Amino acid sequence: MLTAVRTLAAALLVFAGPAADPVRDQQQWVLDALNVEQAWTLTKGAGVTVAVVDSAVDREVKELQGRVSAGPDMTSGVANQEVPPGRHGTAMAGLIAGSGEGDGLIGIAPQARILSLPLVVDDEPVNGVPPLEDQQSAAETPLARALRYAANHGAQVVSMSIGSYGPLRSEREAVSYALGKGVVLVAAVGNDGQTNYAKENGTSYWSFPAGYSGVIGVAATDKQGKRAVFSSDNLSVLVSAPGVGVPVVKRKSGYELSEGTSSAAALVSGVVALIKSRYPSLPPEQVAQALAASARGRPAAGYDDQTGYGVVDAAAALNAAERLTSVQRSVVPGKEHFGQGEDSPVPTRPGPDPLRLWLYGGGVLLALVTFCGAIIVLNQRKE
Structure with missing residues (x-):
């Protein structure tokens, strides 16, 4: 039986120890792969808040100081409950909005702000989450609460490096609610590419929230731009981003390398913040x-x-976004609903067409004359 337990650290992010070289050198390939530095000539994400639905973000990390707001614990809905910072959420927030302070790690949108919405405590699945069949009837899941909270508290982007194997009605409705508010939703597609199921069936289990309609599902690639072997493959994948050997910040201080679609989703969330x-x-x-x-x-x-x-190419995505915004959708006032041009012909009044009536009558008359003529000829022959 598949369960709806939210997973992240072990399933979606594997830390591989500290980076040997300065972190900026270590992350340069990631910035190059996403063409970020060219995008920075236009924007660095100022004015945008990205909600990180994850474990709690450590606000004391130097690259994030002064730019992290903490929401309530989404697992309990208790507004004043203190949630300890988590390794995973802190790492994802740094990839999105790290400032680069003191030659430290720089995020894709270094001037964006973070709204931390704790969904998992201490980077472990939430204790006591019931199986899928029990959650189907739940009024609202923690993720559904997080999405609605983000949409109602100023987030323009939601980054979700989390996953489960079952869609839930309350989450589908929350996704629709957030999208309706104009919030862009980004999620990791999961790391099931090497499971027995994937090998036997040529496709991976769908992971949610990436599988919900309207959510941007992100797969992981390596330094050569090829799909990472662990990355899930199914139709929830929209785009991809680096997910192998990606430097991330640690709680309190320091850096380590990450591996997983979690990192890829966070990076794309940063690009969305730029847009x-x-x-x-x-x-x-x-x-x-x-x-x-x-x-x-x-x-x-x-x-x-x-x-x-x-x-994803950040600079090219900004150019594409500009083209999309330039499409005019004007509403013409008055009677000119369809723009300028010649008026179409006035439709004819309903009823019989006189010309057709004349043609029909003439045809009938001709047929009668012919018929009568034929009868006269036949009678004359009989005489």
């Missing part, structure tokens, strides 16, 4: 379109379920 900073009115579906249309390393068929439309 929303530059084009705040761009709706979620067009943000997703900008990411997909501008991705690098597009598969030969245009799309596949391993890397989606390719690796």
Whole structure:
């Protein structure tokens, strides 16, 4: 029986020890892979808040100081409950919005803010979460609460490096609610690429929230831009990003290397923050379109379920977003609902068409004359 337990640390992020070289050198390949430095000439994410639905973020990390707001514990809904900072959530927040303070790690959107929404305590699955069949009837899950809270408290982006194997109604409704508020949702697709199921069936189990419609599902790639062997492959994958050997911040201080679709999703969340900073009115579906249309390393068929439309390119995505915003959707006042041009012909009044009536009558008359003529000829022959 599949369960709806939220997982992250072991399932979606593997830490591989401290980086040997300065962290900026270690992360340069990630910045290059996403073409971030060119995007920074336009924006660094100022004015955008990214909600990190994860374990709690450590606000004392130098790269995040002064830019993290803490929401309530989403597992209990108790507003004043103190939640200890977690390793995973802190690492993801740094990838999104690390300031680079003191030559430290710099995030994709270094001027963005973080809203920490604790969903998992101490980087372990929430204790006491019932199996899937029991949660189906639950009024609201912790993730559903987190999405609604983020949408109602100023978040323009939600980053979710979490996953479970079952869709839930309350979460689907919360996803729709957040999207309706214009919030862009990003999630890791999971690390099930090497499971027995994936090997036997040529596809991985779907992970949620990445599997919900409207959520940008992110797969992981390696330094060569190829799909990481562990990354899940299914149709929830929209785009991909680096997820192997990615430097991240540690709680309190220091750095280590990460591996997983968690890191890839956080990086793409940072790119989305850049887009929303530059084009705040761009709706979620067009943000997703900008990411997909501008991705690098597009598969030969245009799309596949391993890397989606390719690796996200931050600068190209900003250009694509600009093109989307330039599409005019004007509403013309008055009677000019369809713009300028010649009026169409006035429709004819309903009823019989005189010309057709004349043609029909003439045809009938001709037929009668012919018929009568034939009868006269036959009578004359008989005489």
